[in-house]
Amino acid sequence: MTAEAPAAVRSMNLGGAINAGLRAAMERDPKVLLMGEDIGQLGGVFRVTDGLWKDFGDHRVIDTPLAESGIVGTAIGMALRGYTPVVEIQFDGFIFPAFNQITTQLAKLHYRTKGKLSVPVVIRVPFAGGIGAVEHHSESIEALFAHTAGLRVVSPATPQDAYDMIQQAIASPDPVLFLEPKARYWDKGEVDTARVGTQLEAVGGAQAATAEMSRARVAREGKDVTLLAYGPSVRLCLQSAELAAADSVSAEVIDLRSVSPFDMETVLASVKKTGRAVVVHEAPVAFGTGGELAARIGEKAFFHLHAPVMRVGGFHMPYPGSKFEHDYLPSVDRILDAVDRVMAH
Amino acid sequence: MAGIGPLSEEGLVRLLDHEGRRVEDATYDPYVSHLTMDDLRAFWRDMTLTRAFDLESTSLQRQGELGLWVPALGQEAAQIGSAHATRLPDHIFPSYREHGVLHVKGIDLASIMGMWRGMEHSSWDPTAYGVHTYTLVIGAHAPHAVGYAQAMDWDGLVGSGDPEKDGAVVCYFGDGATSQGDVNEALVFAAVNNAPVVFFIQNNQFAISEPTTRQSKVPLAQRASGVGIPGVRVDGNDVVAVHAVTRWAMEHARSGQGPVVIEALTYRMGAHTTSDDPTRYRTTSDEQYWKDRDPIARLETFLTSADELPEDFKAQVEADGKELARRTRESVKGWQRGPVEQMFDHVYGTPHALVQEEKAWFNRYEASFADQEVAK
Numbered sequence: 001m002t003a004e005a006p007a008a009v010r011s012m013n014l015g016g017a018i019n020a021g022l023r024a025a026m027e028r029d030p031k032v033l034l035m036g037e038d039i040g041q042l043g044g045v046f047r048v049t050d051g052l053w054k055d056f057g058d059h060r061v062i063d064t065p066l067a068e069s070g071i072v073g074t075a076i077g078m079a080l081r082g083y084t085p086v087v088e089i090q091f092d093g094f095i096f097p098a099f100n101q102i103t104t105q106l107a108k109l110h111y112r113t114k115g116k117l118s119v120p121v122v123i124r125v126p127f128a129g130g131i132g133a134v135e136h137h138s139e140s141i142e143a144l145f146a147h148t149a150g151l152r153v154v155s156p157a158t159p160q161d162a163y164d165m166i167q168q169a170i171a172s173p174d175p176v177l178f179l180e181p182k183a184r185y186w187d188k189g190e191v192d193t194a195r196v197g198t199q200l201e202a203v204g205g206a207q208a209a210t211a212e213m214s215r216a217r218v219a220r221e222g223k224d225v226t227l228l229a230y231g232p233s234v235r236l237c238l239q240s241a242e243l244a245a246a247d248s249v250s251a252e253v254i255d256l257r258s259v260s261p262f263d264m265e266t267v268l269a270s271v272k273k274t275g276r277a278v279v280v281h282e283a284p285v286a287f288g289t290g291g292e293l294a295a296r297i298g299e300k301a302f303f304h305l306h307a308p309v310m311r312v313g314g315f316h317m318p319y320p321g322s323k324f325e326h327d328y329l330p331s332v333d334r335i336l337d338a339v340d341r342v343m344a345h
Numbered sequence: 346m347a348g349i350g351p352l353s354e355e356g357l358v359r360l361l362d363h364e365g366r367r368v369e370d371a372t373y374d375p376y377v378s379h380l381t382m383d384d385l386r387a388f389w390r391d392m393t394l395t396r397a398f399d400l401e402s403t404s405l406q407r408q409g410e411l412g413l414w415v416p417a418l419g420q421e422a423a424q425i426g427s428a429h430a431t432r433l434p435d436h437i438f439p440s441y442r443e444h445g446v447l448h449v450k451g452i453d454l455a456s457i458m459g460m461w462r463g464m465e466h467s468s469w470d471p472t473a474y475g476v477h478t479y480t481l482v483i484g485a486h487a488p489h490a491v492g493y494a495q496a497m498d499w500d501g502l503v504g505s506g507d508p509e510k511d512g513a514v515v516c517y518f519g520d521g522a523t524s525q526g527d528v529n530e531a532l533v534f535a536a537v538n539n540a541p542v543v544f545f546i547q548n549n550q551f552a553i554s555e556p557t558t559r560q561s562k563v564p565l566a567q568r569a570s571g572v573g574i575p576g577v578r579v580d581g582n583d584v585v586a587v588h589a590v591t592r593w594a595m596e597h598a599r600s601g602q603g604p605v606v607i608e609a610l611t612y613r614m615g616a617h618t619t620s621d622d623p624t625r626y627r628t629t630s631d632e633q634y635w636k637d638r639d640p641i642a643r644l645e646t647f648l649t650s651a652d653e654l655p656e657d658f659k660a661q662v663e664a665d666g667k668e669l670a671r672r673t674r675e676s677v678k679g680w681q682r683g684p685v686e687q688m689f690d691h692v693y694g695t696p697h698a699l700v701q702e703e704k705a706w707f708n709r710y711e712a713s714f715a716d717q718e719v720a721k
């Protein structure tokens with residue numbers, strides 16, 4: 001672990017924490033640069049890069065042409081020369097023109113060159129739903145990318161994690177898909193801004209940072225059932241746990257933080273304790289990350305389980321019109337319904 | 346202000362100047378010689394109605410009745426002038442800002458708000474109007490337009506020798522879209538297949554906050570020469586010139602001579618969408634410069650100086666605009682969400698076990714709340 005640093009605690013919202021994390025990373029390493037559509041003068045459509053263009057100039061905060069494949073493709077070239085591009089894809093639904101570059105190139109170069117080449121590109125994506133947006137602006141894309149070996153896929157749920165994890169992702173020698181729960185950009189929290197810097201500046205910092213970024217966090221302790229979530233669904237699970245407690249059900253909430261890899265050690269420790277698990281994500285349940293988790297729990301903790309692992313998530317349909325999204329998305333009621341069902345065993 | 350490269354006035358076809366005076370152009374005059382004053386008044390009416398609708402829609406969004414609105418403000422001439430150069434069996438692939446085009450094609454603007462209210466993803470029958478559904482993923486519809494055009498050709502709708510029967514495709518997109526791979530691939534496919542498609546670029550000078558100079562060093566119409574097809578630049582705030590150029594291009598494509606790129610230089614007078622704040626990236630003096638070049642005002646000046654815009658006609662159009670705004674407001678406010686289970690419909694064209702299972706689960710789940718209500 002890293003040495004104790006003097007705490008510098010500031011109150012920030014999640015979007016502001018990413019902004020501060022980007023700034024810290026750019027100050028720490030002159031090779032870190034940002035690219036994307038409207039990220040410069042405008043500061044991004046969610047203002048996550050606000051002020052950075054003004055302070056770092058247009059060589060380090062680059063408004064790109066409107067072409068996602070070009071954004072990721074050129075970022076790969078820059079990374080090959082030792083730069084660390086942090087690119088923004090404006091919305092989850094617009095990552096697909098870059099799908100080829102991400103899956104056939106970015107994810108595979110290290111493997112194909114037997115480790116001789118590293119492409120530490122970070123792809124930031126405001127993702128998931130709940131903000132009443134028009135189509136293609138609410139997509140949960142994690143399974144598509146978690147299915148691609150060579151990419152790390154992470155999603156912070158709190159301002160502290162947002163601040164730390166964006167810097168850890170940038171420090172990581174692996175390419176990282178950094179999924180920002182856009183409906184949580186305005187969630188506020190206390191952020192210790194000193195700790196992660198100390199970690200990164202220590203010898204072996206990048207390795208330690210990558211390892212820490214990939215670890216889950218017990219967001220609430222409990223003993224009857226484990227709720228597994230990441231990104232936007234963590235807050236929902238905490239609310240559900242609160243309500244379950246009123247019903248005398250003690251729910252533990254695990255914030256996975258990393259989707260690829262999953263921190264199975266933390267997951268298994270919890271499930272072995274509670275004997276029940278409910279996975280919650282906004283993405284469609286079918287062929288999703290919940291299925292992967294459920295299978296792994298089944299394989300590794302079968303004899304500890306009192307009930308089948310349940311999944312709560314989106315349905316097998318395109319994301320519906322926003323007037324329907326609150327019926328489509330997992331809700332506290334749907335989580336509690338699943339909790340009831342596992343508790344019935 | 347007029348700028349450099351893709352923001353310059355280089356090569357712009359113009360038939361009405363900024364002061365609304367007719368300028369001669371030997372090449373394109375023949376394509377508007379058929380227009381009567383009635384036709385021009387109809388153009389003016391369509392532009393004015395589109396704007397009335399647009400302003401109403403922005404205020405509906407401000408009142409929380411729409412999730413988002415994408416204004417066409419300032420682009421009325423580019424849209425109305427070009428759409429009037431089409432007729433069935435022509436087929437149109439819009440992006441998402443072409444409300445003026447929809448209006449000309451007979452789609453009741455008051456009926457298109459479901460998408461912007463979050464009720465549905467499209468609001469009209471594309472086959473009935475010859476207008477494809479809006480596409481929000483930048484440039485993704487451009488290859489569709491090309492494929493559609495190739496198929497029209499195979500089906501004998503192109504170069505048949507009977508101009509009344511022939512058709513072509515128009516594909517609308519913005520300056521930002523010209524950077525997308527899909528758009529560039531569409532140009533290549535159109536060119537090598539001699540597809541009857543007109544790519545109509547509305548260069549409104551911005552892709553959200555980025556000026557067109559972030560997308561191109563040269564006027565966008567020059568992209569055409571790279572694939573070996575004609576490209577024309579037109580003053581997009583001159584409805585007459587836009588009409589002339591598009592008419593020429595459609596005849597070119599319909600008669601089997603292949604694709605064309607049109608770049609209409611215009612100005613996005615409003616925000617990108619109601620979520621956008623243009624004060625962060627452009628000056629009020631720039632906005633004023635283009636306000637002084639308002640496309641509707643230009644035609645109005647021309648008609649007025651010719652004494653061809655009688656007060657009673659203007660008054661009627663104003664009343665029609667108010668009526669359209671009223672119907673839009675009523676239609677938006679009257680939208681009732683149907684039963685929630687309808688969100689499971691149309692995922693597939695044939696029954697799909699997983700969807701059926703999830704729908705059944707959802708209905709049982711919903712019903713369980715009703716049961717609880719009864720039990721209480």
Ligand SMILES: Cc1ncc(C[n+]2csc(CCOP(=O)(O)OP(=O)(O)O)c2C)c(N)n1
Nearest residue numbers: 090094481482483519520521522551552553
């Ligand atoms: C593939 C893709 N990337 C990003 C976006 C987000 N986005 C929506 S509109 C827009 C700018 C479009 O500019 P332009 O093509 O010039 O058309 P305009 O909106 O100005 O009419 C962007 C970047 C998108 N819709 N699709």
